Each structure stands twice: as C-alpha cells, then as structure tokens.
Amino acid sequence: MEEKIESLNYLKKREITRLKKLGIETIEDCFYYFPNKYEDFSKISKISEAEIGIPLTIQGKIESIKNLFLRGGKILTEIEISDSSSRIKAVFYNQPFLKNVFKKGEFFSFSGKIVQKKGYFYLQHPVFEKIPKIPHFNLLHTGKIIPIYPETKGITTKWIREKISLVLKNEIWRAREFLPEKILKKLNLVPLKEAILKIHFPETKEDIKISRFRFAFEELFLLEIEVLREKLKVKKKRAYPLKIQVEAIKEFIKSLPFELTESQKKETWRMLKEMEKSVPMNRLLQGDVGSGKTLVATILALNCAKNNYQSAMIAPTEILAAQHYRKIFRMLEPFEKRIGILTKGYSEFAGKKLKKEEMIKKIKEGGVKILIGTHSLFEEKIEFQKLALLIFDEQHKFGVEQRRKLLEKQKILPHFLSMTATPIPRTLALTIFGDLDISLLKELPCGKREIEIKVVLPKEEKMVLEFIKEKIEEGEQVFFVCPRIEFSQKGRLFSEVKTVKEQHSLLKKFFPEFKIGILYGKMSTKEKEIVMRQFEEKFLDILVATNVIEEGIDLPQVNVLVIQNAEMFGLAQLYQLIGRIGRSGKKAFCFLISHLPTKKSAQRIEALLSSNNAFELAEKDLEIRGPGDLLGEKQTGKLDLKVAKLTDLGLIELARENAKEILKEDPNLRKYLKLRENLVRKRKIYFV
Ligand code: ADP
Numbered sequence: 039m040e041e042k043i044e045s046l047n048y049l050k051k052r053e054i055t056r057l058k059k060l061g062i063e064t065i066e067d068c069f070y071y072f073p074n075k076y077e078d079f080s081k082i083s084k085i086s087e088a089e090i091g092i093p094l095t096i097q098g099k100i101e102s103i104k105n106l107f108l109r110g111g112k113i114l115t116e117i118e119i120s121d122s123s124s125r126i127k128a129v130f131y132n133q134p135f136l137k138n139v140f141k142k143g144e145f146f147s148f149s150g151k152i153v154q155k156k157g158y159f160y161l162q163h164p165v166f167e168k169i170p171k172i173p174h175f176n177l178l179h180t181g182k183i184i185p186i187y188p189e190t191k192g193i194t195t196k197w198i199r200e201k202i203s204l205v206l207k208n209e210i211w212r213a214r215e216f217l218p219e220k221i222l223k224k225l226n227l228v229p230l231k232e233a234i235l236k237i238h239f240p241e242t243k244e245d246i247k248i249s250r251f252r253f254a255f256e257e258l259f260l261l262e263i264e265v266l267r268e269k270l271k272v273k274k275k276r277a278y279p280l281k282i283q284v285e286a287i288k289e290f291i292k293s294l295p296f297e298l299t300e301s302q303k304k305e306t307w308r309m310l311k312e313m314e315k316s317v318p319m320n321r322l323l324q325g326d327v328g329s330g331k332t333l334v335a336t337i338l339a340l341n342c343a344k345n346n347y348q349s350a351m352i353a354p355t356e357i358l359a360a361q362h363y364r365k366i367f368r369m370l371e372p373f374e375k376r377i378g379i380l381t382k383g384y385s386e387f388a389g390k391k392l393k394k395e396e397m398i399k400k401i402k403e404g405g406v407k408i409l410i411g412t413h414s415l416f417e418e419k420i421e422f423q424k425l426a427l428l429i430f431d432e433q434h435k436f437g438v439e440q441r442r443k444l445l446e447k448q449k450i451l452p453h454f455l456s457m458t459a460t461p462i463p464r465t466l467a468l469t470i471f472g473d474l475d476i477s478l479l480k481e482l483p484c485g486k487r488e489i490e491i492k493v494v495l496p497k498e499e500k501m502v503l504e505f506i507k508e509k510i511e512e513g514e515q516v517f518f519v520c521p522r523i524e525f526s527q528k529g530r531l532f533s534e535v536k537t538v539k540e541q542h543s544l545l546k547k548f549f550p551e552f553k554i555g556i557l558y559g560k561m562s563t564k565e566k567e568i569v570m571r572q573f574e575e576k577f578l579d580i581l582v583a584t585n586v587i588e589e590g591i592d593l594p595q596v597n598v599l600v601i602q603n604a605e606m607f608g609l610a611q612l613y614q615l616i617g618r619i620g621r622s623g624k625k626a627f628c629f630l631i632s633h634l635p636t637k638k639s640a641q642r643i644e645a646l647l648s649s650n651n652a653f654e655l656a657e658k659d660l661e662i663r664g665p666g667d668l669l670g671e672k673q674t675g676k677l678d679l680k681v682a683k684l685t686d687l688g689l690i691e692l693a694r695e696n697a698k699e700i701l702k703e704d705p706n707l708r709k710y711l712k713l714r715e716n717l718v719r720k721r722k723i724y725f726v
Pocket residue numbers: 296297298299302325326327328329330331332333334459483484592
C-alpha cells in the first residue's frame with residue numbers, strides 16, 4: 039500500500055503530477071482520498087415517467103445536438119435524448135465543445151435533475167457518460183450513488199473519480215487489514231478492503247454509513263493509541279519523590295485569611311499524594327478564573343521547597359509572572375523566602391532586585407527554590423540544580439508535542455502541572471490532552487458571581503458610554519477590550535474592526551474628564567507594568583486593552599467590561615474575559631458590542647448568554663469554531679481527522695476503551711505487528 043503512485047504504469051506522467059497536487063503520493067493515499075459527499079442517482083427512470091426536481095438517471099439515444107448563441111454572448115448546448123417512452127432535452131451553458139463529445143445515434147446515460155421552465159421540461163447540466171457496448175457495462179458517473187470528491191486546483195471530481203476507480207480496480211488487493219481481529223469482530227466493523235470499496239463506490243446508503251464508521255473509528259483508535267502510549271511513557275520515567283510536609287503546609291494554610299474550598303483541599307491532597315511517588319505526575323488542573331488555582335500551585339511549590347527541591351512556575355506573559363511573583367512571595371514569606379522571578383526584562387530574589395547573571399547562577403546552584411518566569415526560561419536554557427515540579431499557568435495551548443520535547447530531554451522528569459481556566463471539553467480531554475490526568479476545581483470561593491451580560495449593536499454604543507460614565511462617577515473602573523488587530527488577505531484592516539488605538543482616542547474625546555490608559559501586546563514590558571500598576575492602584579478609570587488581558591490578569595475589583603467587536607472572539611475567549619470581572623461581590627456588567635450579527639456569531643453569543651455551564655459552552659465552541667481557538671493552530675494538525683468528528687464523544691470513548699485494552703494486553707504491540715507498522719507510518723510513533 040505504501041508504494042508510490044509512480045510505480046503504476048497505467049497512469050500517465052501528467053496524471054501522476056495531478057494526483058500529487060491533491061496530496062496523493064502513494065496507493066494508500068489514493069485509497070484514503072475519501073469523497074466528502076455523495077449524490078444518489080440510483081433511480082433510473084423512463085423519460086415519460088421521470089419526476090421533476092429529484093436526482094435521477096435517464097438513459098437513451100442521442101437524437102440531435104445543437105449549439106444556440108444567446109443574447110449576451112452565452113452559448114447554450116441542447117442535446118435531445120430518446121428512449122422507448124419519450125424524448126427530453128439536456129441543456130448545458132457555455133460548454134460549446136460538448137457538441138463534439140456527443141454523436142447522433144450513440145447511447146448515453148445522464149444523471150441530474152429535471153427542471154421545468156415556461157412549460158418545457160429539460161435536464162439541466164446533468165453528469166453524463168457513454169454507455170459501453172459490452173453487455174455487462176459498468177457505469178461510473180451516473181445511474182448509482184456517486185461519490186463527490188473535494189475539488190481543488192482545477193481538478194474536477196469527475197476526473198478524480200475516474201482515477202480513483204482505476205487505481206482501486208487494479209490495486210485493492212494490496213489493502214491489508216491492520217485493526218486487531220477481535221476489535222473488528224466485537225464492534226462489527228467492515229474490514230479494510232471492503233470499507234475502501236464501499237466508501238468510494240457504495241451501492242447503498244448503508245454502505246456509506248458502515249464504511250465511514252469504520253474509518254472514523256480507525257482514526258480515533260490510532261490517535262488514542264498514540265496518546266495513551268505517551269501517557270505510559272511518562273509513567274515509566276522517574277521523578278523526585280516529595281514527602282508531604284504536613285506541618286509546613288498546615289501552618290501556611292492556617293495563615294490564610296480564608297478556608298480552602300472543598301475542591302482545593304481534595305485536589306491539593308491528591309496531587310501531594312501523587313508526588314510522593316517516584317512516578318512523574320502529569321496533570322491538568324481546570325478551574326474557572328478565581329477558583330484558586332494559584333493557591334493550589336503555591337502549596338505544591340512550598341511542599342517541594344521544604345523537600346529542598348526546586349519548582350518553576352511558567353506564566354504566559356511577563357506581566358502575569360510579575361503578578362504571580364508578588365502574590366506568592368507575599369503569601370509565602372513567613373514560611374519560605376527562597377523565591378525568585380526571572381523574565382527577559384527583570385529578575386528579583388527574595389524581595390530584592392538581583393542581577394540576571396547572579397540569578398541564573400543561583401538557580402543552577404539550587405539557591406532558588408521557587409522560580410517564577412515565562413517561556414524565556416526554556417529559550418535561554420536556564421539550568422536547575424534539581425527541578426522537581428514544573429507548573430504551567432494558563433498555557434493549555436502548549437502542545438503535546440512541546441510537552442514531550444521538554445520532558446524527553448531529562449532523565450528524571452519534574453512532576454508536571456498545567457493549570458487552565460479555559461474549560462476543556464471532554465472530547466479534547468480524551469484526545470489532545472489525553473496524556474494528562476485531570477483535576478477540577480468545581481467551586482468559586484466567592485460564591486456565584488452576578489454578572490449582567492448584554493449584546494449591543496454599534497448604534498447602541500452611546501448608551502453604553504453613558505452607562506460607563508455613571509459607573510465611573512460612582513467610583514468604578516472599566517475594562518474596554520478590543521480584538522487583536524487582524525488584517526484581511528489584501529492587507530487591509532477589516533473595516534468594522536476598531537483597533538485599540540482608535541478606541542482609545544475615541545474614548546478620550548468622549549470622556550475628556552477621565553483618565554484612560556492603553557495596553558497592547560507590542561508595548562515594552564516596562565510600559566505594560568506601569569500601565570497595569572496604574573490601573574491596579576486606581577490612577578486610571580478606563581483601561582483599553584487588546585485581549586492580552588485574556589491570559590489571566592487578575593483584577594477582581596473591576597465590575598464593568600466592554601468588549602468591542604465581540605463577534606471576533608471565540609466563546610472560550612469571551613468566557614475568560616468575563617471571568618476577569620465581578621469578583622468583588624458587587625454586581626458586574628458586561629457589554630458585548632457585536633458588529634456582524636451573522637448567524638454564527640449570534641448563535642455563539644446566545645449560547646454564552648443561555649448557558650452557565652462552562653463545559654457545555656466549550657463544547658458548543660468546538661462545534662461552531664473548531665478546535666483552533668481552544669488549542670492554537672499549532673496543535674490542530676494532530677487532530678486532522680478526515681471522517682471522525684471531534685465532537686463525537688461516544689466514538690472517542692469507544693476508541694479510547696479499545697486502545698486501552700489492546701495496550702494493556704500488549705503495550706508494545708508485538709502481537710499486532712500490522713497495527714504497529716501502521717502507527718509508525720501514519721503517526722510517527724516509535725516502538726522499542
Ligand atoms: P485562579 O488562578 O484560579 O484564577 P487565584 O488562585 O488567582 O485563581 O485566586 C483568585 C483569588 O481568590 C486570589 O486573590 C486568591 O487569594 C483568592 N482565593 C483563593 N482560594 C480562596 C479560598 N479558598 N477562599 C477565598 N479566597 C480564595
């Protein structure tokens with residue numbers, strides 16, 4: 039099956055080049071170049087009995103062929119067809135060459151729909167093919183269920199259908215089943231050879247259903263084996279076992295001005311227990327904004343430091359790293375001072391500024407026990423003495439691939455914890471995040487927030503501004519968020535989208551009496567820091583920002599949020615943004631200014647309004663926008679599923695169960711060599 043198509047001597051050079059344009063390199067690629075839909079032309083009618091408006095096939099003799107030149111330069115080709123019952127015309131626009139394709143007296147098969155116009159009935163733009171003289175002829179494009187292939191680069195579905203049919207006829211014997219026999223039996227799956235034939239050239243609708251089911255299962259099954267093997271691989275490595283420092287932890291918790299929530303207690307304890315072992319923890323901690331994830335991380339880091347090992351917490355931005363550092367240092371100071379921050383622009387240790395070089399040295403020598411930083415820690419290849427715990431904050435987009443690379447380098451892995459406020463739908467938790475165990479912080483310590491969410495049209499903006507004014511006069515602060523600037527293909531800004539800068543100057547004009555700050559990605563770290571501090575300390579009334587603030591800035595005192603061009607955000611993003619506000623116990627307000635009331639954006643915003651369930655919302659987002667928003671483009675490649683749907687939880691679970699069973703029985707797939715070979719080839723997995 040892996041043979042290159044060049045080896046097929048019945049394909050012309052030119053044809054091979056065209057197939058390659060479609061991404062078909064091997065015979066297997068050809069087998070797996072699936073139709074994206076079908077047309078059912080299996081109803082073969084006599085002309086006199088043909089129904090109007092439904093897909094059907096008419097077979098008959100060519101009686102006449104005419105090219106008519108219409109006003110406006112159009113050319114109409116009329117073909118008259120007869121069978122034993124009657125006559126009908128087939129018409130084509132602007133394909134005058136067809137005149138030479140048909141010959142009077144020949145027999146053709148036409149598939150399409152009959153339309154009625156001004157009392158005339160005719161077949162409009164039907165698909166057609168000559169009926170061969172041989173008695174047991176085989177039609178390809180008409181008279182049955184016809185596969186429709188995605189057309190790209192000027193290659194027609196008809197051409198693709200012909201080539202695929204040809205390759206299938208000659209090469210299908212090469213298809214080797216690789217799914218384990220017992221899975222095929224148990225799930226009653228169509229064997230590979232049959233499934234390939236049925237998905238391309240089904241005889242019945244049932245054929246389409248069962249062949250697609252097999253391939254959907256196959257895709258997910260391979261994906262699950264990959265993910266589960268990744269999980270096993272981590273479990274086979276070693277980590278530093280961390281004793282639970284009960285006293286230190288108790289003291290610390292006692293010093294807090296509040297009680298831990300039930301989830302915080304349960305999940306912290308679970309993780310402490312897990313890290314007692316020398317098997318690396320590999321976990322995703324999910325919880326809404328404000329559910330107290332940082333606190334959980336702080337306890338784990340304290341425990342690690344008291345074991346005399348190091349931990350690192352990676353924040354998505356320098357601003358956030360600084361916020362985390364200040365907060366964690368303030369909380370832990372009485373118990374553990376060996377805390378530092380190291381970002382591109384800044385370093386500090388135990389509350390005092392420290393030169394970068396000295397900081398790097400201190401980390402290497404083990405003097406820093408808890409280090410807070412950003413990704414630059416990896417880029418600059420900072421060395422640790424004994425890194426036992428690695429925590430990622432709000433970076434679920436950091437992919438499996440990158441996690442793997444990071445972890446493979448070391449002999450002893452740090453325990454790994456990834457924290458996110460973005461609800462990860464179960465379907466993704468089982469696939470792209472399937473190598474991680476999952477913890478959930480269910481409740482918010484401050485109780486349910488009361489937030490009034492309103493979708494407004496641009497013409498109602500004035501009203502929003504009036505409202506803001508009132509609120510600021512009452513002493514409130516306002517977040518004003520604009521989407522990150524994106525350019526259209528021609529390099530122009532989408533005309534309806536306001537940039538932060540435009541929004542900033544508009545607001546300044548409208549509110550000369552208020553202090554208005556601006557924050558966006560391209561500003562220097564120093565500038566960002568200053569603006570954030572000014573806002574935190576209430577020197578600013580309004581902060582206009584891009585969704586840089588999406589990534590976890592914690593400003594619980596803010597109760598008013600306006601989102602400009604809300605239609606440009608994913609639901610998960612909107613949810614995150616809304617999570618920033620209303621944590622002071624007061625009622626909060628959020629305005630979503632939507633410029634394009636398209637069906638999709640309205641649907642999303644409606645879902646947002648109607649659902650209080652973050653997970654439900656995430657599922658919907660996945661359904662409407664695909665996984666790009668949730669995962670970032672980098673990771674979606676892995677999920678490049680042709681047949682399976684990422685929203686099909688049932689099938690994902692089924693694939694996972696079966697993958698688990700097979701791996702449990704035979705982790706290196708020694709009994710399933712064909713499956714193993716397939717995984718190596720298709721998913722680049724290596725076995726020992
Ligand atoms: P997250 O990272 O999950 O968004 P944080 O850990 O930053 O949330 O916590 C948000 C705020 O709630 C912080 O000010 C934190 O000190 C506070 N907090 C955390 N846990 C509790 C709790 N159990 N009770 C009350 N307040 C808490």
